[in-house]
Amino acid sequence: MTTIKEKAQDFVRVDRRDGKLALAHIYVAFIALFIGGLCGLLQVLVRSGQFTLPWGIGYYQVLTIHGVLLGLILTTYFILGFQIAAISRTSGTLTDKQRLVGWIGFWVMTAGTVAASIMVLLNEASVLYTFYAPLQAHWIFYVGMALVVVGSWIVAIAQIMKYVEWRKANPGQPSPLLSFMVIVNLAMWIICSLGVAVEVVFQLIPWSLGWVDKVDVLLSRTLFWYFGHPLVYFWLLPAYMVWYVIIPKIIGGKIFSDALARLSFMLFLLFSIPVGFHHQLTEPGIDSFWKFLQVVLTMMVVIPSLLTAFSMFATFELRGRQLGGRGLFGWFKKLPWNDARFTVPFIGMAAFIPAGAGGIINASHQMNALIHNTIWVTGHFHLTLATTVVLTFFGAAYWLIPHLTGRVLTKQMNKLAIIQAIVWAFGMSIMSGAMHVVGLMGAPRRSDFSTYGGAQQATEWIPYQIAQAVGGTILFIGIILVLYIVANLLWFAPKGETEFPVGEVSENAEKTPMWLENWKIWLTICIALILFAYTVPVFEMIQNAPPGSKGYKFW
Template sequence: MQASTIPTKVDPRDAKLSMAHLYVAFTALGLGGLMGLLQVMVRSGKFQLPFGIDYYQVLTVHGVLLGLVLTTFFIMGFQTAAVSRTAGAMSNGARLAGWIGFWLMTIGTAMAAVMILLKEASVLFTFYAPLKAHPVFYIGLTLVIVGSWVAGGALIGTYGKWRRQNPGKTSPLLTFMVVVNTVMWIVATLGVAATVLLQLLPWSLGLVERVDVLVSRTLFWYFGHPLVYFWLLPAYMCWYAIVPKIIGGKIFSDSLARLSFLLFLLFSIPVGFHHQLVEPGIDPAWKFLQVVLTFMVIIPSLMTAFSMFATFEKTGRSQGSTGLFGWVKKLPWGDARFTVPFIGMAAFIPAGAGGIINASHQLNQVVHNTIWVTGHFHLTLATTVVLTFFGISYWLVPHLTGRKLTKAMNKLAIIQAWVWTVGMTFMSGAMHAAGLLGAPRRSAFSEYGGSAQAAEWIPYQIAQAIGGSILFIGIILVLVIFINLAFFAPKGEEEFPVGEAEAGEEKSPAVFENWKLWLGITAALILFAYTIPLIDIIQNAPIGSKGWQTWGKW
C-alpha cells in the first residue's frame, strides 16, 4: 500500500453521498425489524396480525427491506466512503453518477414498497415464479439494479482515475476490495436483471401467457448466491483493512487479502445450482459440479480466518502477551469499533459450518426448505454481516458528519451487540433445531398449527418469538446510536481507521490487478457451469404438459 498517497479523511462532498445511503439503510432497518418482530410473533401461534395485514405481506417487507434495501444501501454508502478515503475524492462526474444511482435505487425501492403495502407483491424477497407481482414491483426492482450499476460504475471510475495518476503503483487495499465486490455484483445481477426484464415483467404485463419457472429460478440463483458474498465482502473489508488499525496492529498480508477477494470473485457466481439440489430438470452431474465449486469458496474463508487470528496474535505479542492465548487479553474489548465486528466474526464459525451442510449434495436434503435454512441465513447475514456493519457505522457515521463517538455511545454499542447476540442465540438456535424436526420455512403457524407433528415445533416457535423480541430491542438501541452519532453527538473529528501492511512486506503482484485475466477466468467459469445446463433446461421445458399447466395456476 502506498501510504503517502492516501488522504486522511473522506471528502465532504462524498460524505454527503455516503450518508444519504446510510439514512435509507437505517430507515429500512427500523421498518424491516418491526416486520420481523410481527413475523416471529405470528409463528409462535400466540399472536394474530391486526388490521387485516397478511402474514406473507409482512414476510415480504421483512425480506426485501433487510435482505435487499438495508444491505445494498449500506454497502454502497460504505464503499463510497472507503474509495474517497483511500483513493481520493471522486470527480464531479463520478459523484454525479453516484447521486443518479442513489436516486434510481431510492425511487425503485419506493415503487416496490408501495406495491408490497398494497398487497400487490407478496412474493417474498426471492419473488419466485409462479408467484406474480404487479408490474410496478418489477420495474422498481429494475431501477434498484440499474441504480446500483450506475453507482458502482462511479466507484470503478474513481479507481481507474487513481491507476492513471499512479502508474506502476499498487492500488490502496480498500479501494481494490471495493472494485472486486462491485464487479462481482454487476456480473451477478445480470442474472436477476435478465429474469425480471425478459420473463417476469412481460408476464406480469400480460404480454406473455407463461414463463419457464425453472429458467427463472436458475437465473435468480445465479444472482442469489453471489448476493451473499456481496453482503459478506464489505465485512471482510472491515476485518482485513480496518480492524488491524483499531487494535494497533498491522495488516497480516496485503497480498493474501487481495488473493482471497479474487477467489471470491471467481467462485461465488457459478455455484447457484447448490440452491436447487432438490429441483427436477437439472442434470445431477451439473449439480455436483457446482457443489464442488461451492466448496472452493471455503478456501478464501479459511484464508481470512488465518489472516485475522494471525493479526490478533502478532499484535498481542508485540504488546507483551505470552502463552498460547495471552494475546486475547491485549485486544481492546472495551472499544465497540473492535468488539462488535469481532462478535460478528466469531458468529461466522457456526454460520460457515451450517453453510457447508446446506451446500452438501446429501445433507442438503435433510434441511432443504426447512426453517434450518432461515436460521443459517440469520447467522450469516443478520449476525456476521449486520453486526460488522453496525461496528463500521459507529465510527463511519461520526466521521462523515463531523462528530465524535462518545464514551456513552461506545458503551451502549457494546451493550447493543450483546443484546443482539443473546436474541440471535435464541432465535437462530431455535430455527436450526426446529428445522431438524422438519418445521417448514416461511409458513404461517395457522397453516400447520393443528398437525400432530407441529406440537414438537411449538416450543421452538416460542423461543423464536423470544429471540425476535430481544433482537427488536437491539434494533431500537442501534437506531438510538445512529441518530445520536448523525445529529446530536459532540462536534469533532472521528478517525476513519485504515490499516497498513507490515514494514518491508513485498509489493503485491501486479497480476492481481490484471482485470482482463480475472474477468476472463470468471466468464469462462460461468459459461462452463451454466451454458449447457441452461440449453438443456430450455430445450426440455415441459410447455403444454399437465404439470406445466398446474404450475401456471399457482
C-alpha cells in the same frame, strides 16, 4: 482502547460532498432496518401461535417486506454508502462528474425502492424476497426492483470511474487495498445481478403485464440463484474489508499481508458466482453432473475463507504479543475489548464459525436433502447476514457516521454499542438456535404457524416457535438500541474529528505482485467458469421447456 477523538491533522478526511452522498445511502439503510426489523418481529410473534396480525395484514405481506428491506435494501444501500466513502478516502475525492453519477444512481435506486415498497404495502406483491414464479406480483413491484439493480450499477460506475482514474495516474503501482477490494465486490455484483435483471425484465415484467401467459419457472429460478448466492458474498465482502483493512488500524496493529488479502478477494470473485445450483439440488430438470460441479465450486470458497481467518488471527496475535501477551492465548486478552469498533465486528466474526459450518451442510447433497426448505435454512441465513454481516456493519457505522458528520463516539455511546452487540448476539442465539433445531424436526420455512394448526407435528414445534418469538423480541430491542446510537452520531453527538481508520501493511509482508491486479486475467477466468458451469444446463432447460412455454423460452 485506541483513541476515538483525534486531531484533524493526524488523518485524511473524506470530502464533505462525497460524505453527503455516502450518508444519503446510510440514511435509507437504517430506515429499512427499522421497518424490516419491525416486520420480522411480527413474523416470529405470529409463528408463536399467540399473536394475530391486525387490520387484515397478511403474514406473507410482512414476510416480503422483511426480506426485501433487510436482504436487499439495507445491505445494498449500506454497502454502496460505505464503499463510496472508502473509495474517496483511499483513491481521492470524487470529481463533480463522478459524484453526479453517484447521485443519479442513488435516486434511481430510491425511486425503485419506493415503488416496490408501495406495492408490497398494498398487498399486491406478497411474493417474498426471492419473488419466485409462479407467485406473481404487480408489474410495478418488478419495475421497482429492476430500478434498484440498475441504480446500483450507476452508483458502481461512479466508484469504478474513480478507481480507473487512480490507476491511470499511478501506472505500475498496486492500487490502495481498500479501493481494490471495493472494485472486486462491484465486479462480482454487476456480473451476478445481470441474472436477476434478465429474469425480471425478460420474464417477470412481461408476464405480470399479461403480454405472455406463462413463464419458464425452472429457468427463472436458475437466473435468480445465479444472482442469489453471489449476493451473499456481496454482503460478506464489505465485512471482510472492515476485517482486513480497518480492524488492524483500530487495534493498533498492521495488515498481515496485502497480497494474501487481494488473493482471497479474487478467489471469492471466481468461486462465488458459478454455484447457484447448490440452491436447486432438489429440483428436477438439472442434470446431476452440473449440480455436482457447482457443489464442488461452492466448497472452493472455503479456501479464501480460511485465508481470511488465518490473516485476521495472525494480525490479532501479533498485536496482542506486542502489547505483552504471553503463553498460548495471552495475546487474546490484550485486544481492545472495550472498543466497540473492534468488539462489535469481532462478535460477527465469531458467529461466522457456526454459520460457515451450516453453509457446508446446506451445500452438501445428502445433508441438504434433510434440511432443504426447512426453517433450518432461515436460521443459517440469520447467522450469516443478520449476525456476521450486520454486526460488522454496525461496528463500521460507529466510526464511519461520526467521520462523515464531524462528530465523535462518546464513551457512553461506545459502552451502549457493546451492550447492543451482546443483546443482539443473545437474541440471535435463541432465535437462530430454535430455527436450527426445529428445522431438523421438519418445520418448513416461509410458513405461517397456523398453516399446520392442529397437526401433532406442529404441536411439537410450539416451544421452538415461542423461543423464536422471544429471540426475535430481544433482537428488536437491539434494533432500537442501534437506531438510538445512529441517531446520536448523526445529530446529537459532540462535534469533533473521528478517524476513518485504514491500516498499514506490515513491513515484514512480501511485496504485492502486480498480477493480482491484472483484471484481464481474473475476469477471463471468472467468465470462463460461469460459461462452463451454466451454458449447457441453461441450453438444456430452454430445449426441454414444458409444453406451452416453447414460444417464449426466454420470457
